[in-house]
Amino acid sequence: MDFLPPRNDAFSAPAMAAEGVARSDAVASNSAANRKLFKSRVPIYPKEVDGLYRNLKWAMMAITLSIYYLTPWLRWNRGPGAPGQAVLVDLAHERLYFFFIEIWPQEVYYITGLLIMAAVSLFLINALFGRLWCGYSCPQTVWTDLFIWVETRIEGDRAARIRLAAAPWTAGKVAKRVSKHAIWLLFAVGTGGAWVFYFNDAPTLFHQLVTGAASLGNYAAIAGLAFTTYSLGGLMREQVCTYMCPWPRIQAAMTDTEALGVTYRRDRGEPRGPHKKGQPWEGRGSCIDCNQCVAACPMGIDIRDGAQLECINCGLCIDACDDIMMRIELPKGLIAFDTEANVERRLAGKPARFRFLRPRTALYGGILVLVAAIMLLTLSFRHTLDLDVMRDRNPNFVTLADGAIRNAYTLKLMNRTGQARTLTLSVNGITARSVNVIGVGDVKGAVPLVVDADKVRTLRVLVTVAKPDLAASHALNFTLGDTNGKESRNVAAIFVPGDVK
Amino acid sequence: MAKREVDEVSGTETTGHEWDGIKELDTPMPKWWLGLFYACIVWAIGYWVVYPAWPTLSGYTHGMLNHSQRDDVTANVAALKSARSVKEAALRDASLADIQRNPELQQFAMAAGKTLFGDNCAPCHGAGGQGARTYPNLNDDVWLWGGKLSDIQHTITVGIRSTSPDTRQSQMPAFGHDGMLKPAEIGDLAEYVVHLSGRPANAKAVRRATKLFADNCAMCHGADGKGNRSMGAPNLTDNEWLYGPNREDIADQITNGHGGEMPTWGGRLSPEEIKALAVYVHNLGGGE
Numbered sequence: 001m002d003f004l005p006p007r008n009d010a011f012s013a014p015a016m017a018a019e020g021v022a023r024s025d026a027v028a029s030n031s032a033a034n035r036k037l038f039k040s041r042v043p044i045y046p047k048e049v050d051g052l053y054r055n056l057k058w059a060m061m062a063i064t065l066s067i068y069y070l071t072p073w074l075r076w077n078r079g080p081g082a083p084g085q086a087v088l089v090d091l092a093h094e095r096l097y098f099f100f101i102e103i104w105p106q107e108v109y110y111i112t113g114l115l116i117m118a119a120v121s122l123f124l125i126n127a128l129f130g131r132l133w134c135g136y137s138c139p140q141t142v143w144t145d146l147f148i149w150v151e152t153r154i155e156g157d158r159a160a161r162i163r164l165a166a167a168p169w170t171a172g173k174v175a176k177r178v179s180k181h182a183i184w185l186l187f188a189v190g191t192g193g194a195w196v197f198y199f200n201d202a203p204t205l206f207h208q209l210v211t212g213a214a215s216l217g218n219y220a221a222i223a224g225l226a227f228t229t230y231s232l233g234g235l236m237r238e239q240v241c242t243y244m245c246p247w248p249r250i251q252a253a254m255t256d257t258e259a260l261g262v263t264y265r266r267d268r269g270e271p272r273g274p275h276k277k278g279q280p281w282e283g284r285g286s287c288i289d290c291n292q293c294v295a296a297c298p299m300g301i302d303i304r305d306g307a308q309l310e311c312i313n314c315g316l317c318i319d320a321c322d323d324i325m326m327r328i329e330l331p332k333g334l335i336a337f338d339t340e341a342n343v344e345r346r347l348a349g350k351p352a353r354f355r356f357l358r359p360r361t362a363l364y365g366g367i368l369v370l371v372a373a374i375m376l377l378t379l380s381f382r383h384t385l386d387l388d389v390m391r392d393r394n395p396n397f398v399t400l401a402d403g404a405i406r407n408a409y410t411l412k413l414m415n416r417t418g419q420a421r422t423l424t425l426s427v428n429g430i431t432a433r434s435v436n437v438i439g440v441g442d443v444k445g446a447v448p449l450v451v452d453a454d455k456v457r458t459l460r461v462l463v464t465v466a467k468p469d470l471a472a473s474h475a476l477n478f479t480l481g482d483t484n485g486k487e488s489r490n491v492a493a494i495f496v497p498g499d500v501k
Numbered sequence: 502m503a504k505r506e507v508d509e510v511s512g513t514e515t516t517g518h519e520w521d522g523i524k525e526l527d528t529p530m531p532k533w534w535l536g537l538f539y540a541c542i543v544w545a546i547g548y549w550v551v552y553p554a555w556p557t558l559s560g561y562t563h564g565m566l567n568h569s570q571r572d573d574v575t576a577n578v579a580a581l582k583s584a585r586s587v588k589e590a591a592l593r594d595a596s597l598a599d600i601q602r603n604p605e606l607q608q609f610a611m612a613a614g615k616t617l618f619g620d621n622c623a624p625c626h627g628a629g630g631q632g633a634r635t636y637p638n639l640n641d642d643v644w645l646w647g648g649k650l651s652d653i654q655h656t657i658t659v660g661i662r663s664t665s666p667d668t669r670q671s672q673m674p675a676f677g678h679d680g681m682l683k684p685a686e687i688g689d690l691a692e693y694v695v696h697l698s699g700r701p702a703n704a705k706a707v708r709r710a711t712k713l714f715a716d717n718c719a720m721c722h723g724a725d726g727k728g729n730r731s732m733g734a735p736n737l738t739d740n741e742w743l744y745g746p747n748r749e750d751i752a753d754q755i756t757n758g759h760g761g762e763m764p765t766w767g768g769r770l771s772p773e774e775i776k777a778l779a780v781y782v783h784n785l786g787g788g789e
């Protein structure tokens with residue numbers, strides 16, 4: 001590595017500088033020649049490969065990018081007055097729409113559940129197959145891959161790109177560079193553009209964006225995301241994974257030797273070395289040290305050094321090596337999805353085996369199923385009407401002129417459907433002199449109340465009891481029902497009859 | 502420092518620091534990190550140019566944008582006011598029935614009223630309007646000056662015994678203090694008032710005080726003691742006692758004629774604010 005002082009074994013053996021003067025082994029460790037505090041990035045020019053994993057990556061790129069770019073354009077009919085966008089985060093009205101699901105702010109635990117599921121899935125997949133997320137679906141990987149693809153189309157493959165980088169600035173080089181960055185920027189702006197559509201009605205906003213009528217916040221969001229996409233996907237690339245992302249560190253602490261991962265089978269490859277046609281393969285390894293796996297790696301590492309923090313498990317080195325193995329007529333799979341434990345087993349002369357069922361995979365799987373089940377259950381029993389009852393505690397009770405006792409309650413009636421509903425409210429379980437809903441009047445039995453579509457209606461209810469028993473507070477029930485009798489909510493509350501002794 | 506140590510596995514130098522056998526690699530920072538550092542410095546300089554930054558002898562540098570958070574607040578408050586003006590106008594013109602029929606307007610009035618109540622009324626009437634001795638409870642159905650929305654609105658506007666020329670005015674005489682009644686007579690009257698509120702009382706004292714009540718009290722409190730709202734005279738037959746329910750409390754009130762003061766809010770709050778406040782108080786539960 002260029003920033004290290006040369007290793008000099010002579011340092012350990014003091015020499016004489018002059019007669020009687022021993023030469024010190026001191027090194028000017030902070031001299032400019034010895035020390036570089038900062039390390040420049042060594043550019044990586046990954047060679048394009050062809051094969052199973054490359055095709056899988058193309059497919060994943062197509063799927064993930066399509067989902068990202070197209071989702072906001074999906075329509076979903078929720079009836080008049082409600083947004084017609086299938087996936088929409090409506091910040092102004094505090095609603096989150098996901099196809100048939102509509103989440104209110106007080107139900108944010110569904111998002112928590114989703115995040116828990118996402119995290120546990122990441123752990124589970126990592127324990128089973130290694131960093132598949134990193135290699136195939138992380139936005140950083142997907143966009144970097146896309147940007148490298150653009151680069152390769154314009155500047156050519158690895159060798160051509162290295163040549164171009166070293167070449168003087170001719171008109172041709174300028175043209176290539178300018179068009180590359182222009183296309184990158186185009187994708188970057190599109191990425192930021194797609195993001196804002198998740199928070200607005202996509203067709204409307206698109207029209208506003210083009211005509212310059214959209215709000216400054218939208219343009220700023222697009223510009224911000226365009227900048228990060230361009231710089232992280234185009235310029236920073238592997239440095240994001242190596243220096244910025246916490247996941248490589250976390251996963252390194254969570255993985256074990258039974259987890260699948262892109263593995264150089266050193267039991268088969270070593271000792272490596274060049275091979276001439278016709279030479280026997282006995283007594284040597286299959287690796288011909290052609291370095292094709294290194295040339296293909298977008299992270300700039302050598303998989304033959306073993307599992308490394310930088311490796312995103314993309315499998316491109318597998319494709320590169322399989323191609324070589326075919327050409328030298330050896331079986332494929334010198335580099336393959338395998339486990340470190342299997343390499344050790346084969347070295348010890350034991351058969352390889354895969355242990356997918358391990359305590360940690362069972363635990364992660366269990367948590368995943370549990371959280372998913374809870375989410376599904378609560379979602380399917382989710383009420384479209386809800387009732388909150390808050391009793392006034394200040395004052396705790398009110399003594400009226402004639403000595404009767406009154407308690408006040410604030411009720412929140414929630415209608416989570418797209419239609420206005422007539423609900424009935426009744427108070428039972430207590431012998432009340434009057435039940436007065438402010439604005440509706442004194443009510444006996446069930447009162448019909450209209451709650452508008454997708455709204456909360458707040459009501460104050462006054463319950464008066466003529467001569468309540470002072471021994472203890474009384475229980476009472478508020479019942480909110482649908483007029484068609486399909487849904488009802490029952491909330492228990494208490495009535496404080498005075499200064500209870 | 503003697504020999505520089507290089508870690509075998511990574512080929513990187515160590516810093517020479519060691520904790521329990523663990524040595525720290527002296528990995529150089531990536532260059533872009535340094536770039537970020539310089540970018541922040543450039544950003545800071547740009548910030549000085551664009552935004553207010555440096556104090557000067559007589560003020561500060563205003564920056565190209567001439568930005569001021571104080572102006573922002575003023576503008577935001579103005580924007581909020583204009584955003585509210587539609588609903589405020591609707592509130593001003595609406596009757597109680599209108600407001601109660603319109604849940605949106607009702608909620609607007611309640612939200613505004615609650616804040617105003619907390620800021621202006623809670624120190625005396627309590628956070629929930631529950632009142633205290635000498636400060637009326639606003640939750641119950643007892644009103645000295647009337648419990649209709651318009652009554653409440655008027656009371657808030659002009660106050661009671663306030664500095665407003667239109668103030669609601671009533672004065673309970675200090676019968677004992679000013680020598681109009683003798684202590685024994687006051688004792689009898691207190692007994693009479695206890696009797697009025699339906700509690701057991703000394704029959705002889707009540708008989709003695711009957712004429713006294715008719716001569717001195719009935720003018721304001723009514724012959725039946727039920728009070729008179731146009732004069733702010735309290736009902737003496739109910740369970741509500743602003744200055745205390747006991748004989749001593751009642752005798753003290755006849756002797757000294759306490760009367761609290763409620764300030765006028767007319768000049769301090771806008772008519773819309775007073776309306777919202779009145780709706781809030783009315784909706785506490787006692788409104789008529």
Ligand code: SF4
Nearest residue numbers: 297311312314315317
């Ligand atoms: S070593 Fe192989 S799997 Fe790992 S990042 Fe490089 S090419 Fe991808």
Ligand code: SF4
Nearest residue numbers: 287288290291293321
């Ligand atoms: S591509 Fe395969 S054969 Fe070539 S150096 Fe890498 S591991 Fe060895």
